[in-house]
Amino acid sequence: MADITHRRVRTNGIWMHIAEKGDGPLALLIHGFPEIWSTWKHQIHRLAEHGYRVVAPDMRGYGDSDCPADPASYTILHLVGDLVGLIDALGQDQAYVVGHDWGAEVAWHLCLLRPDKVKALVNLSVPYRPRSPQSKPVEYMAEKFGDGFYITQFQEPGRAEKSFAKYDCLTVLKKFLLVNGPDLLAAPRGIEIIDFLETPDSWPSWTTEEELQYKAEKFRSSGFTGALNYYRAMDRNWELLGPWQGAKITVPTKLITGDKDVGFQSFGTKSYIESEFLKGLVPGLQVLVIDGHHFIQQERAELVSAEILSFFGKRSGN
Template identity: 60%
Template sequence: MANSQFVPACIMFIANIVIVNIGAAIGGWPNGHATFYGGACGYADTNKQGYRVETTAQSSALFNNGQTCGACFERIQTNGIWLHVAEKGTGPLVLLLHGFPEIWYAWRHQIEYLAENGYHVVAPDLRGYGDSDAPLNHNSYTIFHIVGDLIGLLDHFGQQQAYVVGHDWGAVAGWNLSLFRPDRVIGLVNLSVPYFPRSPTTKTTEAIRQIFGEGSHVIQFQEPGRAEKAFARYDCMTVMKKFLLVTNNLIAPPDMELIDYLETQSSLPAWLTEEDIRVFDKKFEESGFTGPLNYYRAMDLTWELLAPWQGSKIMVPMKFMIGDNDPGFKSGGTSEFVQGDEFRSLVPDLEVVIVGGHHFIQQENPQEVSSQILSFLRTTKVTATNLCPPSKNASANWCNPPSKHFDLSQPMFLKIAKFAAARIVPIHFQRVPCFKRGGIKFYLGVRPNFLLVLVDNVGGAGEVVDVKVKGLSTGWIQMTRNWGQNWQTGGGLEGKNH
């Protein structure tokens, strides 16, 4: 009836990636809710395919073609090189970034676990490692190159944002990706290497030399060819065992090469098998260690280039984990720094978790680390932004003025998006690499009329090609563009809900 309390209505649109804002009449709604119900690639109408209106935008089942790839591997062109990636699962994107000396396989436990829990997991071999390209010049390994590679990965997968999880050098990459491009990071989980402030006067290698001396692995790795020559005295399996099972500081005594100083364990712990080591061994036999060592050789150049970010903070939500027996945790004041106020001043939205294990905790303690990662992914807040015009003129009928932002836990919209007294209802969903149909089912409170829809296309204007609206008992009413992605009916739905 025309004077009913609620007016059910639907919108249909064809698009790739959009935020839909549903505008109400002046005065707003005392209550209202909106639910995304359609648009999986390959399905004309997922509401009819069994998803129903209760399943909304970030359900891992919605944004794929109904297929899972199992364990997929591919090489992706990014930032002028090719990166090899392991990929599994569907849902929100999670990047897993390994450290030294590892490859994607270091995340084998987390790849399975996160994919099973509704995430699209991508674990690259970082540049210089495994099956990825390895530029010869160490100046091609600054943190700017590494972050550029990661931005290219996000673009390749069509994602404006992703969760990022890093270990060791992968943590350094995660810190700096969040520093340079916080708009591309939903939340960050880093393992083993905290975010240290940049010295304004002392280069990185000189600072390390002052604290740890010439025997530090960072110092020994600086000279091109030195570490490679020392490593070559051992077979690759032994080199991998020495590093993966390290229990002491990476600081060699005077006149001794680090690789000779590191112990070779007589037996393997339960968490690391001969088969595991052979996976690493095969790739490092093929690609060598020069690419990974070049990260260290570019540290001072990175220090120079980071000057504009002197004193900058990491402003994304963040969880940091470190093993209680990590040699790096127990030396150089790291334990005090990680658990003190300075770290939190640099990373305001920080949670610190100390887990059982040494340096390679994602392999040594996979159950706890994986569980900690998942809990962070599920509780990280994402702000859905109202896309009203910037004017706060109270007479603006459809904005009146822009509403405040609101937060939804990740994965977004696994439950129906509900809130009270809304003037603008943002519905935010993922990019799908093909055209599709989808829709919003919504109820307008008190005001039984429909004014307009603003479809703001995150991927670039023009991809939204058609918008229709219908009442409870009407047919589909074609909407027309007003301006940009502002679509209107030319009339309300009053009296059309019976």
């Protein structure tokens, strides 16, 4: 991908691979599951053209970044710490931040825990959901959705890895990345989620076989354990975040989501993002619902890039 440079940076006790392009204020692009830095290829070029120094890391456990084996090394404090250390390692005091999926979850908590590090935030697909004072998230989801729910199945170390291993990495990615329906990611009882998900026969217009092969090669090297460990730390995050119960996110923030996103359709997101409850937690939050599915930074690349630039401000006349 032309003019994008790559290197590894030491942060928070790990080596983190970053892709970067451009000069100007720092813009961090944070990917989710199951992705790597290249999910942002369109935004990297557009933001760099308009005066930003754009950095897209492989998050801890992904791609060419270090992959600790222990789920205890994937708490939200580790993930936020990685970004704080990255900002410092890049010689900056603050960054503009864009997050998607798990990257959005990390970005919300970066703003919650270290708002001094973030100038403004655009998050995609995943709204801020505060810590529930009543129950741990995995316990709640297991009770509500059962053992077939993907997050429930991801909890046991080795379980999902074993079921994923029945398929090549490209097929695993296709099953998750190309889900296009509104159905909840839950399999019938006794069936593994990876077996339940269909393998698409064709490529959507927003990606190519070459792009997916590139990502698949990275997962062949790293495995899926690091990515799955984010889910295995969810209940531990609940324990750690108790001191921030009820805290608000005060960083200027915009949320963009696709109207056909699985989460938008299945988790009550449609009504939640317009609720007074969320507005109270994130004062001044701007919300935009667009035509699209979960991976809108690729599916609706032009529109999403334009919305990010509009919110952050163009830094050059290009």
